[in-house]
Amino acid sequence: MQDRKDESTGPNNWLADYIDAWWRFLASVKLSVVLLLCLAALSIIGTVVPQNLTGQEYVRIYGLFWTQMIVVLDLDNMYQSWWFRALLLLLVVNIVICSVDRLQTSWKTIFVRHPKFDLAAFRKRQRRTEFDVDGSAAALQQPFERLVGKSFRYRKVEPTDGGYAITAEKGRWTRLGVYAVHLSVILMLLGGLIGSRFGFEGFVAIPEGDTADTIQLHGSGQRLKLPFAIRCDAFAVEFYEGTRRPKVYRSQLTIIEDGREVLQQEIEVNHPLYHQRIGIFQSSYGRADDRARPAVAPAAPSTEVALTFRSEASGMVYTRTAAIGQPIDIPENLGRLVLERYEAEADFRGMDLGPAYIATLTPVEGAPQAVILPMDYPKFDAMRRGEVVITVEGRGAEPQQERYYTGLQITYDPGVVVVYAGFVMMIVGCWVAFFMSHQRVVVEVTQRGKQCRVMVVGSANKNKSGMQDTTARMADRLADLANGREA
Amino acid sequence: MPYNSLVLSITTFIYGLAGVLYIFAWIFRKPVAGRLATWVTIIAFVANTFGILLRWVESYQLHSGYGYAPLSNLYESLVFFGWTIGAIYLWVEYRYQNKTIGAFAVPLAFLAMAYASLSPDKSIQPLIPALQSNWLIAHVITCFLGYAAFAVAFAVSIMYLIKSGDEKRTGTHAGLRMPAATVLDDITHKMVMFGFLFLTVGIITGAVWAKQAWTRYWSWDPKETWSLITWFIYAALLHFRMMRGWRGKRIAVISIIGFIAVLFTYFGVNFLLSGLHSYA
Numbered sequence: 001m002q003d004r005k006d007e008s009t010g011p012n013n014w015l016a017d018y019i020d021a022w023w024r025f026l027a028s029v030k031l032s033v034v035l036l037l038c039l040a041a042l043s044i045i046g047t048v049v050p051q052n053l054t055g056q057e058y059v060r061i062y063g064l065f066w067t068q069m070i071v072v073l074d075l076d077n078m079y080q081s082w083w084f085r086a087l088l089l090l091l092v093v094n095i096v097i098c099s100v101d102r103l104q105t106s107w108k109t110i111f112v113r114h115p116k117f118d119l120a121a122f123r124k125r126q127r128r129t130e131f132d133v134d135g136s137a138a139a140l141q142q143p144f145e146r147l148v149g150k151s152f153r154y155r156k157v158e159p160t161d162g163g164y165a166i167t168a169e170k171g172r173w174t175r176l177g178v179y180a181v182h183l184s185v186i187l188m189l190l191g192g193l194i195g196s197r198f199g200f201e202g203f204v205a206i207p208e209g210d211t212a213d214t215i216q217l218h219g220s221g222q223r224l225k226l227p228f229a230i231r232c233d234a235f236a237v238e239f240y241e242g243t244r245r246p247k248v249y250r251s252q253l254t255i256i257e258d259g260r261e262v263l264q265q266e267i268e269v270n271h272p273l274y275h276q277r278i279g280i281f282q283s284s285y286g287r288a289d290d291r292a293r294p295a296v297a298p299a300a301p302s303t304e305v306a307l308t309f310r311s312e313a314s315g316m317v318y319t320r321t322a323a324i325g326q327p328i329d330i331p332e333n334l335g336r337l338v339l340e341r342y343e344a345e346a347d348f349r350g351m352d353l354g355p356a357y358i359a360t361l362t363p364v365e366g367a368p369q370a371v372i373l374p375m376d377y378p379k380f381d382a383m384r385r386g387e388v389v390i391t392v393e394g395r396g397a398e399p400q401q402e403r404y405y406t407g408l409q410i411t412y413d414p415g416v417v418v419v420y421a422g423f424v425m426m427i428v429g430c431w432v433a434f435f436m437s438h439q440r441v442v443v444e445v446t447q448r449g450k451q452c453r454v455m456v457v458g459s460a461n462k463n464k465s466g467m468q469d470t471t472a473r474m475a476d477r478l479a480d481l482a483n484g485r486e487a
Numbered sequence: 488m489p490y491n492s493l494v495l496s497i498t499t500f501i502y503g504l505a506g507v508l509y510i511f512a513w514i515f516r517k518p519v520a521g522r523l524a525t526w527v528t529i530i531a532f533v534a535n536t537f538g539i540l541l542r543w544v545e546s547y548q549l550h551s552g553y554g555y556a557p558l559s560n561l562y563e564s565l566v567f568f569g570w571t572i573g574a575i576y577l578w579v580e581y582r583y584q585n586k587t588i589g590a591f592a593v594p595l596a597f598l599a600m601a602y603a604s605l606s607p608d609k610s611i612q613p614l615i616p617a618l619q620s621n622w623l624i625a626h627v628i629t630c631f632l633g634y635a636a637f638a639v640a641f642a643v644s645i646m647y648l649i650k651s652g653d654e655k656r657t658g659t660h661a662g663l664r665m666p667a668a669t670v671l672d673d674i675t676h677k678m679v680m681f682g683f684l685f686l687t688v689g690i691i692t693g694a695v696w697a698k699q700a701w702t703r704y705w706s707w708d709p710k711e712t713w714s715l716i717t718w719f720i721y722a723a724l725l726h727f728r729m730m731r732g733w734r735g736k737r738i739a740v741i742s743i744i745g746f747i748a749v750l751f752t753y754f755g756v757n758f759l760l761s762g763l764h765s766y767a
């Protein structure tokens with residue numbers, strides 16, 4: 001770059017300047033700070049605007065105009081939108097160019113055989129310790145070297161006017177820590193990209209005893225044939241004593257390739273099975289016979305549902321009956337409730353609640369709210385902490401012995417190894433970048449008549465106050481050593 | 488009330504007492520109260536530890552197969568938050584030998600515990616299968632160590648803003664019985680580095696757990712996204728510091744913003760962004 005600046009004339013001068021300006025822009029920490037803050041600010045949008053709903057649902061929430069804006073700006077699938085990805089790409093370019101730019105100078109510091117110590121600069125440092133001892137400088141050299149070498153691996157002795165300087169250092173490689181951190185960011189993004197390009201995610205439900213080799217992909221809903229078949233030999237669910245809270249559920253699976261059974265394994269939540277790098281995860285379950293029925297026709301015991309309302313304010317309990325779709329006013333002016341539908345396997349944050357009614361509660365003041373009323377958990381609605389606790393009369397009966405199906409998530413993600421490599425590198429890199437440093441010390445001994453003057457001075461690229469303490473401690477020990485020999 | 492909740496309620500009061508003592512010692516210049524405050528904080532921390540262990544033991548006695556490390560719901564995480572703030576604060580006091588920081592940091596431990604005690608449901612609930620994972624334990628511990636370091640950084644940043652204003656007005660470094668502004672700046676930076684490392688490990692262990700339990704290491708749900716937002720803010724802070732001249736006030740302000748993001752990740756997401764349902 002120096003050469004470029006010197007030739008002040010020439011046809012390519014403006015081009016060189018131009019490239020140089022871009023390079024400096026793309027290598028700047030200012031850009032990275034702006035990018036990080038932009039990414040932070042823009043990520044908020046995706047947490048406020050619900051993602052991946054249908055057009056109609058957006059229109060209902062936001063109206064037509066804003067729905068159009070949402071669609072035009074890809075806000076309905078924002079983290080996959082072109083502009084979010086462009087921002088991430090810019091971050092990657094920023095990191096790469098910044099690293100290349102800085103490595104040019106750090107490289108020489110890090111990968112040298114004989115690091116240079118600028119003795120004149122060390123002598124000028126404010127924080128140095130000096131003391132005098134009796135005796136000859138030469139006699140001190142060996143013991144001093146040995147003591148310095150205890151905590152600094154690299155050591156060299158340079159002759160100086162009237163004496164010598166022991167130069168030592170350690171942790172040169174720790175300067176690579178930040179590069180590891182930055183590389184790890186790239187690895188994670190790359191791994192994510194590989195996963196979304198070449199991987200797949202799908203679902204299959206297999207009734208006990210059945211075999212399946214085709215899954216339904218998430219998103220597109222297309223069907224995909226696996227290179228092997230999965231047979232569900234058995235499914236079991238255990239509940240916590242006296243509740244319907246599942247404690248553990250597991251499937252006994254057999255993997256079948258070309259008609260041959262190649263693997264038999266039990267899986268449960270948190271303990272998936274991998275075969276041909278395809279992951280098989282226990283994700284849900286249900287009664288095989290319920291599923292057979294059409295989802296719209298309620299499998300509820302009756303069309304009249306018995307409801308109880310407990311008012312939090314008065315403690316009074318009221319009972320009412322209602323049919324699906326028929327609004328009822330809750331006593332004490334607590335609002336209005338409409339039972340929307342019945343679900344045989346209601347799901348709440350991944351937890352199977354069993355049979356439940358989904359209802360809409362409209363308080364006198366405030367927005368309508370969806371509430372789940374599971375038949376087997378009468379206290380569930382209390383968690384909402386509303387003014388009224390609503391209960392649907394439960395079936396009370398234990399689930400009979402029925403045939404279950406097991407719900408399996410099937411995923412293939414070749415990017416995971418890359419992402420995990422990034423994880424490890426990020427943690428190690430941060431540790432090195434934050435808590436380790438490149439430290440140097442110089443111990444200079446100069447003969448002055450019958451005495452020697454000893455100077456101890458250190459420097460570090462980080463945690464400078466810590467290094468001062470280290471240097472001061474070393475000076476003490478050197479003084480003790482020199483005086484001890486004297487006595 | 489089960490014993491663990493009782494112990495933890497008492498802990499709340501002890502933290503409150505410690506905070507009051509630190510503030511008293513600071514405002515009225517009473518070193519005796521300061522020394523007492525340190526001991527009271529240590530007692531609160533020990534009681535906090537004991538309460539958590541007791542809850543752990545009681546979870547095993549409750550029913551067969553209920554037992555789990557108490558780190559799995561809002562109440563338990565708040566109690567653990569109090570514990571991590573106590574631990575990190577005590578370390579800072581020991582390291583920097585200054586009790587004024589206690590007047591700002593220990594009330595945060597008290598607030599975490601007080602908010603925990605407002606939880607409507609403190610009962611021990613058995614874990615659903617997805618939560619039965621050692622990765623979850625690693626995830627919670629590391630996240631909350633990070634959050635607590637950010638909480639202390641937040642307290643020290645506020646002190647910095649007060650102190651640097653005072654130094655400008657009076658032209659001395661001796662006012663307010665606080666460490667010099669440069670020292671406060673240094674503590675903020677150290678706490679942010681510590682917090683950033685632990686938040687990083689927290690997000691990563693969370694991702695590994697999500698991969699095992701829900702098949703995906705990252706799915707952009709609001710909680711995940713907000714933890715990433717927080718992480719971006721603190722990453723920006725660390726880079727701000729490396730640009731020439733960015734010290735002190737601006738760093739303090741970003742550290743305060745960062746802690747607001749932490750609080751939003753922790754509470755706001757539960758109450759404002761969970762869509763149609765408002766179950767805690």
Ligand code: HEM
Nearest residue numbers: 027028029032091094095098178181185433434722725729
């Ligand atoms: C998500 C993205 C990023 C993360 C998590 C990250 C993280 C880090 C960390 C942890 C440090 C060490 C800080 C310290 O020692 O206190 C650091 C230093 C640094 N980062 Fe980044 N960084 C990111 C992006 C970038 C980008 C895009 C640039 C481009 C200019 C950049 C430039 C730097 C520089 C110049 C340093 C200082 C290196 C030194 O001390 O010699 N970073 N980064």
